[in-house]
Amino acid sequence: MSKTMVLSQSRPFRPLALGKIAAGLLVALILFFLILPTLIVIPISFGSAPYIEFPPSGLTLHWYLEYFSDPDWIAATLFSLRIALFTTLAATIIGTLAAVALVRGDLPGKSLILGLALSPLIVPHIIIAIAVYLFFAPLGLTGNFFGFLLAHTMLTVPYVVVAISASLQRFDPILEMAALNCGAGRARTFFEIVLPQITPGVMTGAVLAFISSFDEATVAFFISGIGGKTITKKLFEDIDLNLTPVIAAVSTIIVVISILLMGAIRLVQNRTST
Amino acid sequence: MKGENVTVRGVAKCYGSVTAVENVSVDVKPGEFLSLLGASGSGKTTLLMMIAGFELPSAGLIEIGATDVTHVAPNKRNVGMVFQRYALFPHMSVHNNVAFPLRMRRIDRAQIERRVGDALAMVQLDAFGNRMPSQLSGGQQQRVALARALVFEPPVLLMDEPLGALDKKLREQLQIEIKTLQQRLGVTVIYVTHDQEEALTMSDRIAVMGNGHIAQIGSPASLYSEPASPFVAEFIGKMNFLPVEYLGPSQSGQRIRVSDASTLSVTRSLNGHSQELSPGLLLQAAIRPENISLTARGSGGADAIAGTIETSIYLGTHQILLVNMDGRSGPPLHVQYPASHVVSTFARGDAVDIVFQTNAIHLFSGKGDSHD
């Protein structure tokens, strides 16, 4: 090689650092773009004007009080919470059993079943929504707690399966073998040996299921009815027809709940990865 | 605790078109320490798993004591098992780990406490009951695993390369401890290992496995001095192999040609093959390094073979000399002397006479199939 390579010793420091700073600013800007909308609901919810005003001219808790005293809002919130709770229970149980079978079981056609188990994730929610709606409507299952339970469990089970599968795959099968050798049956082995070890995965799956169910908007929009309306459906309706800062208050509450739950997951995950 | 016998009769295991174990039969006597020795893929672990109940044999019979356990679930076989990766329950303390099998057998609390204490004392870990497995060293964890496997006084103990993850010194120490414990308790042990030194140290009998078969079963001494095939000869201890030509019987024994210039007499009885020997037949000769001696060139006698020293390796307890035979290509011979023996006269490049101990030369079929 006739040309000798001149390495970076002779390159001046400044352009490199400048480039890094510019890049950092760019990323910061994008991150601001990302987080801004989620956070903007918070100050709006405390604004004293009866319309959207930024920055708010006065601060008040009026909108929160209106939310807590409105029977419609409270009914919708309780309905959503009830559904989310029982969905979590159902999805966690069904998902745990399925994850165990998929990771540890000798099943024929496993990849097909796995694909099926995850398919609610890739099918657009609008299709699921109208499919379930058209199925429920003649059966009178719209606005019905059990109808929602069925639909939401189906939608959230994939999250549970994925979370628990991840945990299970890190779990050495040799421990189950040791337990069997010591005389424990399959059920005993599962509850005393496997479950304590995969608890982080189960917890993560459960929280994901809860949030997914509580936040779910599309399917809930279609299968809500006179008998029951979720908080997301009411939000949707009010945004369309009755836009007041109460919505901002409700949104803030939802944001806070989401942050708390996701923070809990992080803590669980951090505790186990050390 | 009384050990029971284990009978394996015609056991085979196939996974689809792959045969992991084929037609294996072995009778383990009560209280015996049997090693299953082989390289990975030899089928030894699969065989152990079938005895433990974690794999279902494709054919054959397994009995523990007088009971047919071939189709019995692994949690109902009442055998102790120790795994290579310890398999201690990480969320339970040492005490609870050891107590687990007793709880599964619905033994009352007081008895559990007593027996767990005894078991931990047996492995010298009495004070460690409250520790978690993650707080223990590898050797300590393996001891806990041993305690857990023995606490319910099983008639048979199965061990799957339990010391593989430990360093050499610790391994040697634990080998002695395990052997001592076994002899004291009288439990039957089936021990899987790939380390032939370990097998030689601990076993009453060794079953050498290759390709899913048992190549030979016998006491360590008999396997060492009377290997039935080149495979076994090579597996146990170090062996030098030489392709030779059979010349015919003579007064001093069977004559074989070692190289163009040299012939030898073999005085031990022939083993390995019952086929007819005819002059001109190509065979494999095998001899252990400690059965070869070296003298200065010209002083070895009639059957000596000329050779040149290539290297000398010092190993503390003994010394190994690598010697090339003149007139032959191929790997050098390993010759072993105890370190106390004075061989400082030999140095690299020296011309020597190689003398084989004639009653220590094994002859095998010359088909070059060193793996059965």
Add this chain to the structure above:
Amino acid sequence: MTSLEIGRSNPTTSMRFKRLFLVSGTAGRYPPLLAAILILPLLLLLFFSFLYPVGRVLVGSLFDPGFTVENYIRIFTEPLYLKVLLRTLWIAFVTTAGAFILGYPVAYAMSRAGGKLTLWIAICVLVPLWTSVLVRSYAWIILLQRKGVINDILIGTGILDHPLKLIYTEGAVFLAMTHVLMPIMILPIYSSLRTIPKELPQAAANLGAGAFTTFLKITLPLSLPGVFAGTLMTFILALGFYVTPALVGGPQTLMMSTLIGQQTTVLLNWPFAGALAMLLLTVTLVLTFMFRRFLASSGGFGNV
């Protein structure tokens, strides 16, 4: 129950059956029958709440009441519907591109930054992800309204006299959807970037490559599995998105999902809605398989 009973010496047929299908297995694995029992609840759930309803929609779109493909033909012959389909594809494409352009730097920064900084970036990415899409769409309404935050700022600082029409436009849909979908794009890319051993860029630098070359020739290609995963998921979600376009878009931004919704609940033309839905589903599935095929042939990566 007594202490362990060792099996009897002559196993009966039922014991053999139990042993083979219920109890035994290869070391550490559950036997087929037991596994089947465990997975049954999931399969039942999926059948009754997912497969059957979707199947009904498919059947309903083809039988109206007799067998007919009229509904499908209508989609492709009436210009309105074709337009909607193309618009949906276009919006999905632009949104995905936008999410990629904005998202990749974030993923890159997240993978390169250390401890605390990564955490803060992760928060900025995950908090929106786990907030309801309704809340995020509502936030964009707050920002883009005539009397929304952006217009307030523009007018307040004197840049404009009268407010811009920002909301209910195609631009609003692009903006809001890109925002909503960015975390979906970022996370797989971050995952991929994280698996690149730190030593590789170091080795490249040691061999004389500049920062940009290192990125182009080493980092980017190795992060492609994550890029593909993120792009695929973002695009598919964008195609079927209902909430955000419905809230933030206007009548000129009618997308497939909104159209399907209208046909179902407003026009009550269920067979036609079904046909539209099946078309959307087909496009989604075809894209998924194509991408997976492409991934498999280009080296593959873990599950999506």
